[in-house]
Amino acid sequence: MKKLKLDFTPIFLLFIALALAFLAWRKGGSELAFAGIKSGSTLLLHELPLLIAAFLTAGLIQALVKKETVERWLGAESGWRGIALACIGGALIPGGPYVYYPIAGALLHSGAGLGVLVAFVTAKSLWSISRIPVEIALLGPRITIIRFLVTLVIPPLLGFVAEALFGKTIHQIRIAMKKTSDVIDTPEVSEKSL
Amino acid sequence: MTTATITLWIIALPLLVYAWRRRDNSLNKGLQLAWSTTRRNAALLIIAFIIVGYVNILSPTELVQKWIGADSGWQGLFLAEIIGMLLPGGPYVVFPLIAVLHNAGAGLGAVVTLVTSWATQALLTITFELPFMGWRFVAIRWGLGLAVPLLAGAITQALF
Numbered sequence: 552m553k554k555l556k557l558d559f560t561p562i563f564l565l566f567i568a569l570a571l572a573f574l575a576w577r578k579g580g581s582e583l584a585f586a587g588i589k590s591g592s593t594l595l596l597h598e599l600p601l602l603i604a605a606f607l608t609a610g611l612i613q614a615l616v617k618k619e620t621v622e623r624w625l626g627a628e629s630g631w632r633g634i635a636l637a638c639i640g641g642a643l644i645p646g647g648p649y650v651y652y653p654i655a656g657a658l659l660h661s662g663a664g665l666g667v668l669v670a671f672v673t674a675k676s677l678w679s680i681s682r683i684p685v686e687i688a689l690l691g692p693r694i695t696i697i698r699f700l701v702t703l704v705i706p707p708l709l710g711f712v713a714e715a716l717f718g719k720t721i722h723q724i725r726i727a728m729k730k731t732s733d734v735i736d737t738p739e740v741s742e743k744s745l
Numbered sequence: 746m747t748t749a750t751i752t753l754w755i756i757a758l759p760l761l762v763y764a765w766r767r768r769d770n771s772l773n774k775g776l777q778l779a780w781s782t783t784r785r786n787a788a789l790l791i792i793a794f795i796i797v798g799y800v801n802i803l804s805p806t807e808l809v810q811k812w813i814g815a816d817s818g819w820q821g822l823f824l825a826e827i828i829g830m831l832l833p834g835g836p837y838v839v840f841p842l843i844a845v846l847h848n849a850g851a852g853l854g855a856v857v858t859l860v861t862s863w864a865t866q867a868l869l870t871i872t873f874e875l876p877f878m879g880w881r882f883v884a885i886r887w888g889l890g891l892a893v894p895l896l897a898g899a900i901t902q903a904l905f
Contacts, residue, residue: 559869560834564792571799583802591798595791602790602837604753610779611760614771647835648873656877668878669886676864682836684756687749689840690860694847697905698857701897705865709889717885728879 666714829862
């Protein structure tokens with residue numbers, strides 16, 4: 552159900568593609584308008600062996616890393632050790648936001664600290680081992696390595712900074728989210744409050 | 746064979762062998778997951794590459810270089826961070842678009858800022874984050890992360 556929100560993406564992309572097609576047509580008639588599609592599909596065919604390897608790697612990592620393991624591993628962790636573990640867990644956990652945010656939410660309720668949760672989400676964003684193959688395939692190894700190295704310290708660093716500055720708010724966050732999930736459980740209440 | 750292709754197959758093959766050796770259906774499951782990801786993203790990927798094709802033939806090099814080229818400085822990085830926040834979709838859509846911007850003249854620093862901003866600050870991702878983590882968490886994580894894409898781009902520009 553959560554995935555429905557992603558439906559915005561194809562519409563947005565299609566809109567951009569049509570706008571570009573229109574620009575090409577204005578500039579060079581139907582010949583240029585078709586040249587864009589031709590250039591794109593040639594490139595896609597050229598990238599196909601790479602993409603197959605990337606999809607294969609991502610799928611295998613997903614099958615080999617069980618999300619329950621990561622969840623059990625990080626529940627109720629906090630402090631130094633927790634942040635370090637959260638970075639590794641975030642790097643290993645495969646899948647899009649509709650996979651890792653429910654996990655982060657579960658960790659929040661099982662007692663994980665703020666730094667742990669920030670480190671987990673940030674490591675997923677910057678260290679994700681299932682996304683790196685895709686990045687190598689589509690952006691090239693050089694950009695991927697530079698991007699990875701330059702942002703290497705960020706997940707633990709943000710975890711520590713969040714914990715040091717706002718660590719105490721985690722109780723508020725936990726209580727607030729508990730209330731919201733109660734409201735979601737009883738839809739008639741939220742309807743009345745509207 | 747490009748370096749990227751070789752690198753990827755060097756990662757994929759040991760994983761294939763390992764999944765097969767585990768004999769716990771990991772291989773089957775992995776292949777199924779790979780196939781379902783491919784199917785789910787195929788249409789998006791095609792649209793993304795058509796956009797890439799159009800950017801290629803329209804070659805807005807002057808425009809791209811002017812705004813986010815290697816000499817665009819902090820303003821270019823700032824713009825790259827905003828674009829990164831607005832980029833929709835997963836890696837299969839976003840990376841080809843960033844690659845074509847790089848080919849059209851976007852600087853290496855701007856590219857690193859784009860990827861980092863999309864990864865950590867994307868606005869569309871927040872729609873998933875809010876219901877599970879609440880606005881306080883989002884405000885802290887997103888707020889602390891704001892400077893990261895800019896700094897990552899600036900460090901890249903200084904070093905590479």
